[in-house]
Amino acid sequence: MHKDQHSRRKFIQSLGMLTIGFSMSGVVSSRLRADTTLDPSAPDTQNARLDPKAIDSWLTIREDGRVTIRTGKMELGQGITTAIAQVAAEELNMDIAAIDVHLAETEYTPNEGYTAGSMSIQSSAMSVRKAAASARERLLDLAAQELALAKGSLELQDGLVQGGGKSISIYALLKGKQFAASISSDVPLYATSRRKIVGQSIARMDIKHILTGEPHFIHDLRFPEMVHARIVRPPAHGAKLLAIDDRAIAQLPGLAKLVRVGSLVAVIAEDEYKSITLSEAVAPHLTWKFEKALPVGELLRDHIRSLPTDSKTDKQSEGWSDQVISDSVVRHQASYFKPYIMHAANGPSCAIARYTDGKLSVWTHSQGVYPLRGAIAGLLGLKEELIHIKGVPGAGCYGHNGADDVAAEAALLAMEFPDRHIRLQWMREEENAWEPYGTAMAMELEAALDREGRIQGWKYDLWSDDHGVRPGGDADNLLPAWYIEKGHGAAKSGFRGGATRNAEPYYIIPHMHLRSHIFRGPLRRSSLRGLGAYANVFAIEAFMDELAEKAAADPIEFRLNHLRDSRATDCLRMLQREVRKVNCHDGEGIGVAFARYKNAAAYCAIAAHVSVDSRKGNVTVHKLWAVVDAGEVINPDGLKNQIEGGMVQSISWGLMEEVNFDDTHVTNLTWASYPILRFQEAPAIQIDIIDRPHEAPLGAGEAAQGPATAALVNAIYRAAGIRVRELPIIKALRVTGVGDRSSISHENPINFGQFIFCI
Template sequence: MGYVSLGFSMLGTACVLDSKKSVNAFDEIPKRPSEEQINAWIRILGDGRIKVLTGKMELGQGIRIAVAQVAAEELNTNIDLVEVNLAETGVTANEGYTAGSRSIEASAMSIRNAAACAREILKELAAKKLKIDKDRLDLKDGFILNEEQKFSFFEILDGQQIERNLKIPPEFKAKASRKIVGQPIKRKDISQMVVGKHTFIQDLRFPGMLHARIIRPPSYTSKLKSINENAFSGKEGFLKLVKIGDFLGVISEEEFQAVQLQREIFANTQWETGAPLPADKDLKTYIKNLAAEVAVEEQRGDWEKALKSASIQHKASYFKPYIMHAANGPSCAVAIYKDEKLKLWTHSQGVYPLRETLAPLLEMPQENIHIIGTPGSGCYGHNAADDVAAEVALLAKNYPGKHIRLQWMRDEEHAWEPYGTPMAFEMEAGLTPEGKIAGWKYDFWSDVHSTRPGGNPDNLLPARYLGKSYKKPAGGFKGGALRNSVPYYEIADLQTQSHIFSGPLRRSALRSLGAFGNIFAIESFMDELAYKAGKDSIQFRINHSSDTRSIECLEKLQQKINSVKKSKNQGVGVAFSRYKNSSSYCAVAALVEVSEESEVLVKKMWAVIDAGECINPDGLKNQTEGGMIQAASWTIKEKVLFSDQHIISLDWNSYPIFRFPETPECEVEVIDRVEQPPLGAGESAQGPAGAAVVNAIFDATGIRVRDLPVKDQLAKEINKK
């Protein structure tokens, strides 16, 4: 049984610009309602609008429009009347991290359920008030109507909120009438970005706001020996040097003053040399020789016996290097500390886990920390957002009463973010005379793929320099390395074995985690096996699949590339995966052209994606296109370079990514399965896209590129040939 209780609640604001209230009065830190209650997800506002509360962050994936659509559908309300409050402690539900392509599966479906429940309760309350049967009532654009009267939602609730517990509603309108869900409704923030009106975290400004910079050591493990404070203490704009152990931060009146002071202070410090990095080692060989935790992750049948009896046997090894998040806008955060309370604006992927982590770092109770999620400019994955938030929080606590803004510089972002880990792969399989796989052995080497803080200050960059107990970063999430390591094909005799090591550079979750590397290796190898068997690449995959949804994706992809006419030095490659072997299906094809100088241009990419029920086809296509382009850039160009002391890929020349002229034309077909639950799709295209590109290079040149990036390997292979 549910219950009804009425009460008022206070909501914070997501992006406060030039707000006198935020300067002159430190808001009471809000306390959120139970996530079992409807008003934890849906609020009715007095002006006729509906506020949707999501614990997820907008990372460019379009979560704002998607959750607005599901709420508007269930409440039969114009989507322009729906506003979305992003992740904010004390206001939105604690939904952990915005990661793993879970925003639609989790948050959007919770909001859909809350909106459907709210619809039924509003009709029930209105029917009681009007003394009529609730089936005679309709909802439209914030009003409840009958033949003669209409009342706003706010009036029906007497200005209160719906605090009943959630339950399963009798109907989801999105599964029946479907007027708003499933439509390509445009995101409002895109047009605002184009004209420079959208507010990113990097744009936040407050009256009287101060600026800061961190003085970085020359390496991960350097220790501060001495600092000459007399050399800069009288400089223009200088307010304070915050020194805690080996952590150094400077606060100034203006931003450029902070930049100048950062350089001046670094010039007047001396550091102990840190432990050297293995810059002179071949990274592929190096990581395979590190001490590792070895485990059999999947075992079916007798792969050794099957392989020995196979008429064709084949082996191959693959490699991917460290790659960057490479955020367009360097990480940034703003904080104010006052009356023993901290207010923080951040583009962290998890405001509640960050609060849980900052509490012990700052030696503050969690209830005194209010964190407001504010989108950052351009990043997928766990970059330096949590690090910069922790740094500005430390500075704000040591300089109370003023908003302090800290933004990293481009070279800092490149040099100090946690990267996507390198991975190495060894494959072995056999084929029967009929072209079926007989025996499969897969070994892969990987560091952990996520070192998100999650309550542990050790994984925050500044923690290692504070001179306290947090010195060595914690291990991280092994499971990310296993993602898609088991092929999504019918293979009777198989073994997958992991080798989890601890590498020399910072690492954490990068879009798709281990799936990109695992699928790149597996789908490249599948292409090689198809070639050995003399089979069409797509048909070979279909022959090893019993999942009708997989087969439909592959067949539709085949139809798209049947008419492609290849010119000289051009090739077409394909690949497929089901993300996490449990989420979205995605088949990708790529048309590439290889010049006489070994330069690879991706001319066009196609994708067929099945993400179950599609909430917004435009958003799903955008995510898939972006994933393909990003993965093609990883595959062809991207690699973190480092010396024996630190990272040397410090700009867009030393760490090149796709520029606009290199961006391929993309064509995406969405298979919309209304009867199925929606599946996360933001990370579905990366793995098959990378494999499709290298398979296309083979089709164009007859050369297998197995080590990434392609630009480093293709010329070598051509010279060998």
């Protein structure tokens, strides 16, 4: 896929032709400032006890008439800050500019767990909607009493309740007190009766801060007399520190303190550059013990299937028998594989911590401030009430990367070096080497077709490490816990549902057998965007295309014949109309795929138009289309951004991303050795949204991951007659001594005649 890279001059020149979107939070960033205030963006009122059923836990009316909305979710680039402001402004009938959104922070915002699973709109935004609507009705009730008017004659608008020639501000109505009222579950919603702000493409609140260079990310935050730290990493996971040359290290200039806790070693300095050079200078004076334990010299897909597994039948239809397939007219079988892949966050993980007067404060881009607080409490032996954690946006990441680890490390160092703010930022090599990856997975499918070309039997086996190994209040899942030697064990297991997510096809299949085999793999793993859904949908949708060929059916029609959900068929029909307009040349093809994320969230149908240079093994992705049904759409542009970002990330994963390692450690530690999709390789993208204002909003942040890669491999087959079943695609296409030929099926190019797909 990679072409000759642009020179610096060409890159700068090309910026005039590129639109580059950065997705972060703005409300918090606009208030970051270099002072020692614990919480520079705190609302006026701090709730000691946050009751999710109470209006006051979600919003505060301020004296200046502005409204602070609290959410336990973090801004990860998904635009939740703007979407939440929209639903609140709608229900309070206010200008959105008068709404401030306060992101996740212990003691200030509700405990909403993790920002994960495409649940922010479904959970937090809908909670804010009901809280704001309940607040509005409560204010109208109070105004009716205060003004001696009928409630029905009053209107709340822009912070004033007016009617009968009288008016009163909403702050005056509360007389400086809280609402002291519960959220009503049946409160009327303006979003269904008026819908002036919701459903509009409101500009992102945070973009102006990014474009103007204001302090915005955790990386930008500075405090007076702040010191900088770096961890001196061991040569391998699980290594133990045997010896340290204290005398030699003591001679190093500029060292404020050398911290050693068990096998964890760090340096602290007044200057960040000095902390970097000190960490490099200290490293040669440490002696480690470690094993060469990683499996090299064998194919990873074979290795993970050879490991001991916790196997379980997850679904088996009544009357299932292997004879359903063995006795069928048409049988087909195929195996698929996905390697370990990185989060590859553009900004390395970063955190700031300060321990003073027996209390610990942490600033972090963790996706779950409350679970992280519990984990850090266990790590350090502190009571949770002595730990305050404030969420500050990081440089974008969907999933569990190093944010929790670096926060825990900064907290540990703050305990060792009290009364100063300690800033700890990982380096690129650390981020690539020590983050939890998206796990490798193997999928094996077998199916039977009847004489009419319909699927009668479906057998699916998947091999996966567990996903979702976040701290969750457990110190054992924090990286520093493995090295401080205070009785913490290895990382706990995640949840099986992460591996089986979307493993059951959304299609109507009479006889089905689904079995999962959970192993403990060689590399650290956790949540990465979509979890197991990415690999499962890739395998299922590639296999559906193969079955369509066996049935001599159009790939879209074949899918439609196995669907009864009209919302799913609407997506595919709209996609079908779009791709029919495309004329392909030799060596080009169009592939499609469909999935409903988690079989309960957003519907997403995707098509890819590619060309393949079979001689060189190069793939060019010309255009991607998506049709999405996410129910009620809060912000159309925000939804499109989510789907577009998911599609680009997915084709990057599918084309080229793979974690490599030797017998001790991960080896692709830089962007050169871990390539991701580059600007000049990004395709044109078209996204169509089916807005259903009277349906519940559905999570969409992870809907595009699986279908995009599946559409890509299906398009490659139509362009070159090569069926890729093992990722990454480029490695499979360029079969060399490193590649594995069994991952590619060279079949005769197909001619669908009247079908819409070109070859």
